[in-house]
Amino acid sequence: MTKRILSGMQPTHGLHLGNYLGALRNWVDLQHNDYEALFCVVDLHAITLPYESDMLASRTREVAAAYIAAGIDPRKSTIFAQSAVPEHSQLMWLLATMAQMGKLDRMTQFKDKAGKNAERVGLGLYAYPVLMAADILIYKATHVPVGEDQKQHLELARDLAATFNTRYKREFFPQPEPQILGEATRVMSLQDGAKKMSKSDPSEKSRINLTDDAETIAAKIKRAQTDSEPLPMNVEGLKDRAGADNLVTIYAALKRCSRADVLSEFGGQQWSGFKPALAELAVAELSPITAKMADLMANPAKIDKILAQGAEKARSIAAPVLKETMDIMGFWH
Numbered sequence: 001m002t003k004r005i006l007s008g009m010q011p012t013h014g015l016h017l018g019n020y021l022g023a024l025r026n027w028v029d030l031q032h033n034d035y036e037a038l039f040c041v042v043d044l045h046a047i048t049l050p051y052e053s054d055m056l057a058s059r060t061r062e063v064a065a066a067y068i069a070a071g072i073d074p075r076k077s078t079i080f081a082q083s084a085v086p087e088h089s090q091l092m093w094l095l096a097t098m099a100q101m102g103k104l105d106r107m108t109q110f111k112d113k114a115g116k117n118a119e120r121v122g123l124g125l126y127a128y129p130v131l132m133a134a135d136i137l138i139y140k141a142t143h144v145p146v147g148e149d150q151k152q153h154l155e156l157a158r159d160l161a162a163t164f165n166t167r168y169k170r171e172f173f174p175q176p177e178p179q180i181l182g183e184a185t186r187v188m189s190l191q192d193g194a195k196k197m198s199k200s201d202p203s204e205k206s207r208i209n210l211t212d213d214a215e216t217i218a219a220k221i222k223r224a225q226t227d228s229e230p231l232p233m234n235v236e237g238l239k240d241r242a243g244a245d246n247l248v249t250i251y252a253a254l255k256r257c258s259r260a261d262v263l264s265e266f267g268g269q270q271w272s273g274f275k276p277a278l279a280e281l282a283v284a285e286l287s288p289i290t291a292k293m294a295d296l297m298a299n300p301a302k303i304d305k306i307l308a309q310g311a312e313k314a315r316s317i318a319a320p321v322l323k324e325t326m327d328i329m330g331f332w333h
Protein backbone atom coordinates (compact mmCIF):
# COMPACT_ATOMS: atom_id res chain seq x y z
CA MET A 1 0.00 0.00 0.00
CA THR A 2 1.20 3.52 -0.72
CA LYS A 3 2.37 5.34 2.36
CA ARG A 4 0.37 8.52 2.56
CA ILE A 5 0.80 11.33 5.04
CA LEU A 6 -1.92 13.75 6.02
CA SER A 7 -1.65 16.46 8.60
CA GLY A 8 -2.92 19.94 9.26
CA MET A 9 -2.86 23.06 11.41
CA GLN A 10 -5.54 25.50 12.38
CA PRO A 11 -5.38 29.05 11.08
CA THR A 12 -6.16 30.54 14.46
CA HIS A 13 -3.67 33.35 15.15
CA GLY A 14 -0.15 32.66 13.94
CA LEU A 15 1.89 29.50 14.31
CA HIS A 16 4.28 29.12 17.24
CA LEU A 17 7.40 27.19 18.14
CA GLY A 18 5.32 24.25 19.44
CA ASN A 19 3.61 23.88 16.06
CA TYR A 20 7.00 24.09 14.38
CA LEU A 21 8.99 21.67 16.53
CA GLY A 22 6.11 19.31 17.30
CA ALA A 23 4.81 19.04 13.75
CA LEU A 24 5.89 21.29 10.87
CA ARG A 25 9.60 20.54 10.99
CA ASN A 26 8.85 16.81 11.07
CA TRP A 27 6.64 17.19 8.01
CA VAL A 28 9.54 18.76 6.16
CA ASP A 29 11.83 15.89 7.17
CA LEU A 30 9.28 13.25 6.19
CA GLN A 31 8.76 14.82 2.80
CA HIS A 32 12.12 13.44 1.73
CA ASN A 33 11.01 9.86 2.32
CA ASP A 34 8.95 7.79 -0.02
CA TYR A 35 5.67 9.14 1.28
CA GLU A 36 2.98 10.92 -0.65
CA ALA A 37 2.14 13.89 1.54
CA LEU A 38 -0.86 16.17 1.92
CA PHE A 39 -0.85 19.14 4.28
CA CYS A 40 -4.00 21.10 4.83
CA VAL A 41 -4.85 24.31 6.60
CA VAL A 42 -7.80 23.22 8.72
CA ASP A 43 -9.98 26.29 8.43
CA LEU A 44 -13.18 24.36 9.22
CA HIS A 45 -11.68 23.44 12.57
CA ALA A 46 -10.76 27.07 13.23
CA ILE A 47 -14.41 28.16 13.32
CA THR A 48 -15.37 25.86 16.19
CA LEU A 49 -14.69 28.68 18.65
CA PRO A 50 -15.53 32.35 18.11
CA TYR A 51 -13.23 33.71 15.40
CA GLU A 52 -12.73 36.78 13.21
CA SER A 53 -14.36 36.03 9.85
CA ASP A 54 -12.60 38.93 8.12
CA MET A 55 -9.24 37.40 9.09
CA LEU A 56 -9.92 33.76 8.24
CA ALA A 57 -8.78 33.86 4.60
CA SER A 58 -5.58 35.78 5.32
CA ARG A 59 -4.75 33.51 8.26
CA THR A 60 -5.29 30.52 6.01
CA ARG A 61 -2.81 32.02 3.54
CA GLU A 62 -0.41 32.77 6.36
CA VAL A 63 -0.38 29.16 7.57
CA ALA A 64 0.14 27.98 3.99
CA ALA A 65 3.01 30.48 3.73
CA ALA A 66 4.50 29.05 6.94
CA TYR A 67 4.37 25.53 5.51
CA ILE A 68 6.19 26.63 2.37
CA ALA A 69 8.65 28.87 4.21
CA ALA A 70 9.56 26.02 6.58
CA GLY A 71 10.38 23.82 3.61
CA ILE A 72 7.24 22.04 2.43
CA ASP A 73 7.75 21.94 -1.31
CA PRO A 74 4.48 22.37 -3.21
CA ARG A 75 5.93 20.38 -6.09
CA LYS A 76 6.39 17.36 -3.82
CA SER A 77 3.55 17.78 -1.34
CA THR A 78 -0.05 18.89 -1.69
CA ILE A 79 -0.90 22.05 0.24
CA PHE A 80 -4.55 23.08 0.44
CA ALA A 81 -7.33 24.54 2.54
CA GLN A 82 -9.62 21.99 4.17
CA SER A 83 -12.78 23.90 3.20
CA ALA A 84 -11.80 23.76 -0.48
CA VAL A 85 -12.28 19.98 -0.41
CA PRO A 86 -15.93 19.48 0.59
CA GLU A 87 -15.44 15.70 0.77
CA HIS A 88 -13.94 16.19 4.28
CA SER A 89 -17.26 17.49 5.63
CA GLN A 90 -19.26 14.93 3.69
CA LEU A 91 -17.29 12.02 5.11
CA MET A 92 -17.51 13.60 8.53
CA TRP A 93 -21.29 13.18 8.57
CA LEU A 94 -20.99 9.53 7.62
CA LEU A 95 -18.42 8.93 10.36
CA ALA A 96 -20.45 10.92 12.88
CA THR A 97 -23.10 8.22 12.70
CA MET A 98 -20.48 5.76 13.97
CA ALA A 99 -18.79 7.94 16.60
CA GLN A 100 -19.82 7.07 20.11
CA MET A 101 -20.78 9.93 22.40
CA GLY A 102 -18.95 8.25 25.29
CA LYS A 103 -15.67 8.45 23.38
CA LEU A 104 -16.22 12.08 22.39
CA ASP A 105 -17.04 12.88 26.02
CA ARG A 106 -13.56 11.71 27.01
CA MET A 107 -11.68 14.04 24.64
CA THR A 108 -9.43 16.15 26.83
CA GLN A 109 -9.05 18.90 24.22
CA PHE A 110 -12.83 19.40 24.18
CA LYS A 111 -12.88 19.59 27.96
CA ASP A 112 -10.02 22.11 27.96
CA LYS A 113 -11.50 24.28 25.24
CA ALA A 114 -15.08 24.14 26.45
CA GLY A 115 -13.99 24.81 30.03
CA LYS A 116 -16.88 25.66 32.28
CA ASN A 117 -19.01 26.52 29.24
CA ALA A 118 -19.58 22.95 28.04
CA GLU A 119 -23.36 23.42 27.92
CA ARG A 120 -23.11 26.44 25.66
CA VAL A 121 -20.30 25.69 23.23
CA GLY A 122 -21.27 24.69 19.70
CA LEU A 123 -21.74 21.16 18.43
CA GLY A 124 -18.78 21.78 16.10
CA LEU A 125 -16.33 21.87 18.99
CA TYR A 126 -17.69 18.59 20.30
CA ALA A 127 -17.67 16.96 16.86
CA TYR A 128 -14.21 18.39 16.05
CA PRO A 129 -12.37 15.03 16.37
CA VAL A 130 -14.81 13.40 13.93
CA LEU A 131 -13.95 16.01 11.31
CA MET A 132 -10.29 15.37 12.04
CA ALA A 133 -10.87 11.64 11.48
CA ALA A 134 -12.55 12.49 8.18
CA ASP A 135 -9.57 14.67 7.18
CA ILE A 136 -7.36 11.64 7.54
CA LEU A 137 -9.60 8.85 6.28
CA ILE A 138 -10.82 10.69 3.18
CA TYR A 139 -7.28 10.20 1.83
CA LYS A 140 -6.88 6.73 3.35
CA ALA A 141 -3.80 8.27 4.99
CA THR A 142 -1.48 5.77 6.66
CA HIS A 143 0.69 8.20 8.66
CA VAL A 144 -0.19 11.33 10.60
CA PRO A 145 2.71 13.41 11.97
CA VAL A 146 1.46 15.50 14.91
CA GLY A 147 2.46 16.75 18.33
CA GLU A 148 1.61 14.70 21.39
CA ASP A 149 -1.59 16.64 22.15
CA GLN A 150 -3.29 15.14 19.08
CA LYS A 151 -2.73 11.54 20.14
CA GLN A 152 -6.19 11.09 21.60
CA HIS A 153 -7.85 12.49 18.48
CA LEU A 154 -5.84 10.08 16.40
CA GLU A 155 -7.02 7.20 18.55
CA LEU A 156 -10.56 8.18 17.62
CA ALA A 157 -9.65 8.24 13.92
CA ARG A 158 -8.21 4.72 14.27
CA ASP A 159 -11.27 3.64 16.11
CA LEU A 160 -13.63 5.00 13.46
CA ALA A 161 -11.63 3.30 10.70
CA ALA A 162 -11.94 0.00 12.56
CA THR A 163 -15.65 0.51 13.29
CA PHE A 164 -16.36 1.18 9.61
CA ASN A 165 -14.33 -1.82 8.48
CA THR A 166 -16.07 -4.12 10.97
CA ARG A 167 -19.54 -2.81 10.26
CA TYR A 168 -19.18 -3.09 6.50
CA LYS A 169 -17.07 -6.25 6.65
CA ARG A 170 -14.06 -5.15 4.60
CA GLU A 171 -10.62 -3.62 5.09
CA PHE A 172 -11.47 -0.29 3.51
CA PHE A 173 -9.84 2.35 5.69
CA PRO A 174 -6.24 1.77 6.82
CA GLN A 175 -5.42 2.37 10.48
CA PRO A 176 -3.59 5.72 10.47
CA GLU A 177 -0.36 5.64 12.47
CA PRO A 178 0.51 8.68 14.59
CA GLN A 179 4.05 9.93 14.05
CA ILE A 180 5.04 11.82 17.17
CA LEU A 181 8.66 12.61 16.45
CA GLY A 182 11.67 14.49 17.76
CA GLU A 183 12.65 15.78 21.16
CA ALA A 184 9.91 18.41 21.50
CA THR A 185 6.62 16.57 21.09
CA ARG A 186 5.03 18.83 23.68
CA VAL A 187 6.53 22.31 23.94
CA MET A 188 5.34 24.08 27.06
CA SER A 189 4.42 27.70 27.73
CA LEU A 190 7.45 29.93 28.38
CA GLN A 191 5.62 31.34 31.36
CA ASP A 192 4.28 28.18 32.92
CA GLY A 193 6.11 24.90 32.34
CA ALA A 194 2.97 22.99 33.34
CA LYS A 195 0.90 24.42 30.48
CA LYS A 196 1.20 23.62 26.78
CA MET A 197 2.48 26.38 24.47
CA SER A 198 -0.72 27.35 22.72
CA LYS A 199 -2.18 29.83 20.26
CA SER A 200 -5.05 30.44 22.62
CA ASP A 201 -2.93 31.51 25.61
CA PRO A 202 -3.84 35.17 26.21
CA SER A 203 -0.21 36.01 27.02
CA GLU A 204 2.04 36.70 24.03
CA LYS A 205 5.03 36.09 26.28
CA SER A 206 4.00 32.45 26.69
CA ARG A 207 4.98 31.54 23.14
CA ILE A 208 7.44 32.25 20.36
CA ASN A 209 5.57 32.99 17.15
CA LEU A 210 6.98 32.19 13.74
CA THR A 211 6.51 35.88 12.91
CA ASP A 212 8.48 37.19 15.91
CA ASP A 213 11.65 39.14 15.14
CA ALA A 214 15.03 38.34 16.71
CA GLU A 215 14.66 40.93 19.47
CA THR A 216 11.23 39.69 20.50
CA ILE A 217 12.44 36.08 20.57
CA ALA A 218 15.43 37.01 22.74
CA ALA A 219 13.24 39.06 25.11
CA LYS A 220 10.70 36.24 25.50
CA ILE A 221 13.40 33.68 26.22
CA LYS A 222 15.10 36.02 28.67
CA ARG A 223 11.86 36.28 30.65
CA ALA A 224 11.01 32.57 30.34
CA GLN A 225 10.24 30.72 33.54
CA THR A 226 13.13 28.83 35.13
CA ASP A 227 14.11 28.45 38.77
CA SER A 228 16.94 29.54 41.02
CA GLU A 229 19.05 26.41 40.50
CA PRO A 230 21.64 26.22 37.72
CA LEU A 231 21.16 23.77 34.85
CA PRO A 232 21.41 20.19 36.15
CA MET A 233 24.23 17.85 35.14
CA ASN A 234 21.91 15.14 33.84
CA VAL A 235 18.36 14.52 32.63
CA GLU A 236 17.17 13.14 36.01
CA GLY A 237 17.99 16.56 37.43
CA LEU A 238 15.21 18.08 35.29
CA LYS A 239 12.55 16.15 37.20
CA ASP A 240 10.00 18.47 38.87
CA ARG A 241 11.60 21.45 37.13
CA ALA A 242 9.07 21.96 34.34
CA GLY A 243 10.29 25.39 33.18
CA ALA A 244 13.91 24.23 33.10
CA ASP A 245 13.00 21.02 31.30
CA ASN A 246 11.06 22.98 28.69
CA LEU A 247 13.98 25.26 27.78
CA VAL A 248 16.44 22.36 27.63
CA THR A 249 13.98 20.40 25.48
CA ILE A 250 13.54 23.33 23.09
CA TYR A 251 17.30 23.72 22.81
CA ALA A 252 17.72 19.99 22.11
CA ALA A 253 15.00 20.01 19.46
CA LEU A 254 16.42 23.07 17.72
CA LYS A 255 19.92 21.60 17.75
CA ARG A 256 18.58 18.13 16.80
CA CYS A 257 20.33 16.50 19.73
CA SER A 258 19.17 14.94 23.02
CA ARG A 259 18.55 16.70 26.33
CA ALA A 260 21.50 14.69 27.71
CA ASP A 261 23.74 16.24 25.04
CA VAL A 262 22.53 19.72 25.99
CA LEU A 263 23.24 19.08 29.66
CA SER A 264 26.67 17.68 28.97
CA GLU A 265 27.44 21.07 27.40
CA PHE A 266 25.56 23.38 29.79
CA GLY A 267 25.16 21.34 33.01
CA GLY A 268 26.15 23.41 36.08
CA GLN A 269 25.89 26.74 34.23
CA GLN A 270 23.53 29.57 35.14
CA TRP A 271 20.40 30.36 33.11
CA SER A 272 21.86 33.78 32.33
CA GLY A 273 24.45 31.98 30.20
CA PHE A 274 22.11 29.41 28.66
CA LYS A 275 19.26 31.71 27.67
CA PRO A 276 21.25 33.86 25.20
CA ALA A 277 22.60 30.65 23.60
CA LEU A 278 19.03 29.36 23.27
CA ALA A 279 17.85 32.68 21.83
CA GLU A 280 20.66 32.64 19.28
CA LEU A 281 19.76 29.11 18.22
CA ALA A 282 16.06 29.93 17.95
CA VAL A 283 16.73 33.04 15.90
CA ALA A 284 19.10 31.17 13.58
CA GLU A 285 16.45 28.53 12.91
CA LEU A 286 13.38 30.75 12.73
CA SER A 287 14.52 33.99 11.12
CA PRO A 288 14.97 32.54 7.60
CA ILE A 289 11.45 31.11 7.89
CA THR A 290 10.03 34.42 9.14
CA ALA A 291 11.69 36.27 6.26
CA LYS A 292 10.43 33.81 3.66
CA MET A 293 6.93 33.95 5.12
CA ALA A 294 6.94 37.73 4.82
CA ASP A 295 8.04 37.47 1.16
CA LEU A 296 5.29 35.00 0.40
CA MET A 297 2.66 37.07 2.20
CA ALA A 298 3.65 40.02 0.03
CA ASN A 299 2.54 37.93 -2.95
CA PRO A 300 -0.82 36.40 -1.93
CA ALA A 301 -1.63 35.47 -5.55
CA LYS A 302 1.25 33.02 -5.50
CA ILE A 303 -0.06 31.37 -2.32
CA ASP A 304 -3.57 31.28 -3.74
CA LYS A 305 -2.31 29.50 -6.83
CA ILE A 306 -0.55 26.86 -4.73
CA LEU A 307 -3.69 26.41 -2.61
CA ALA A 308 -5.91 26.11 -5.70
CA GLN A 309 -3.66 23.53 -7.33
CA GLY A 310 -3.40 21.68 -4.02
CA ALA A 311 -7.18 21.59 -3.62
CA GLU A 312 -7.58 20.17 -7.10
CA LYS A 313 -5.03 17.44 -6.40
CA ALA A 314 -6.56 16.67 -3.00
CA ARG A 315 -10.06 16.42 -4.48
CA SER A 316 -8.83 14.00 -7.11
CA ILE A 317 -7.93 11.63 -4.25
CA ALA A 318 -10.82 12.42 -1.92
CA ALA A 319 -13.73 12.23 -4.37
CA PRO A 320 -13.29 8.56 -5.35
CA VAL A 321 -12.80 7.58 -1.69
CA LEU A 322 -16.05 9.34 -0.75
CA LYS A 323 -17.85 7.70 -3.64
CA GLU A 324 -16.62 4.25 -2.67
CA THR A 325 -17.53 4.87 0.98
CA MET A 326 -21.07 5.82 -0.02
CA ASP A 327 -21.36 2.80 -2.31
CA ILE A 328 -20.26 0.52 0.50
CA MET A 329 -22.82 2.14 2.79
CA GLY A 330 -25.52 1.45 0.26
CA PHE A 331 -26.52 4.93 -0.89
CA TRP A 332 -28.56 5.43 -4.03
CA HIS A 333 -26.62 6.71 -7.01
Ligand code: TYM
Pocket: 006, 007, 008, 009, 010, 011, 018, 019, 020, 021, 022, 023, 024, 042, 045, 131, 132, 135, 136, 144, 145, 146, 147, 148, 149, 150, 153, 184, 185, 186, 187, 188, 196, 197, 198
Ligand atom coordinates in the same frame (compact mmCIF):
# COMPACT_ATOMS: atom_id res chain seq x y z
P1 TYM B 1 -3.16 22.62 16.02
O1 TYM B 1 -3.48 23.62 14.97
O2 TYM B 1 -3.55 22.90 17.42
O3 TYM B 1 -1.62 22.32 16.01
C1 TYM B 1 -0.95 21.97 14.81
C2 TYM B 1 0.14 20.95 15.10
O4 TYM B 1 1.05 21.46 16.07
C3 TYM B 1 1.17 20.55 17.16
N1 TYM B 1 1.33 21.32 18.40
C4 TYM B 1 2.33 21.14 19.27
N2 TYM B 1 3.37 20.30 19.28
C5 TYM B 1 4.23 20.40 20.32
N3 TYM B 1 4.08 21.29 21.35
C6 TYM B 1 3.04 22.15 21.37
N4 TYM B 1 2.90 23.02 22.36
C7 TYM B 1 2.10 22.10 20.31
N5 TYM B 1 0.97 22.80 20.02
C8 TYM B 1 0.51 22.30 18.86
C9 TYM B 1 -0.14 19.78 17.17
O5 TYM B 1 -0.01 18.53 17.81
C10 TYM B 1 -0.43 19.64 15.69
O6 TYM B 1 0.27 18.55 15.14
N6 TYM B 1 -6.62 19.09 15.47
C11 TYM B 1 -5.37 19.57 14.96
C12 TYM B 1 -5.40 19.93 13.50
C13 TYM B 1 -5.94 18.85 12.60
C14 TYM B 1 -5.24 17.72 12.16
C15 TYM B 1 -6.14 17.05 11.28
C16 TYM B 1 -3.98 17.21 12.42
C17 TYM B 1 -7.16 18.86 12.01
N7 TYM B 1 -7.27 17.76 11.22
C18 TYM B 1 -5.77 15.86 10.67
C19 TYM B 1 -3.63 16.02 11.79
C20 TYM B 1 -4.52 15.34 10.93
C21 TYM B 1 -5.00 20.84 15.72
O7 TYM B 1 -5.83 21.51 16.26
O8 TYM B 1 -3.72 21.19 15.61
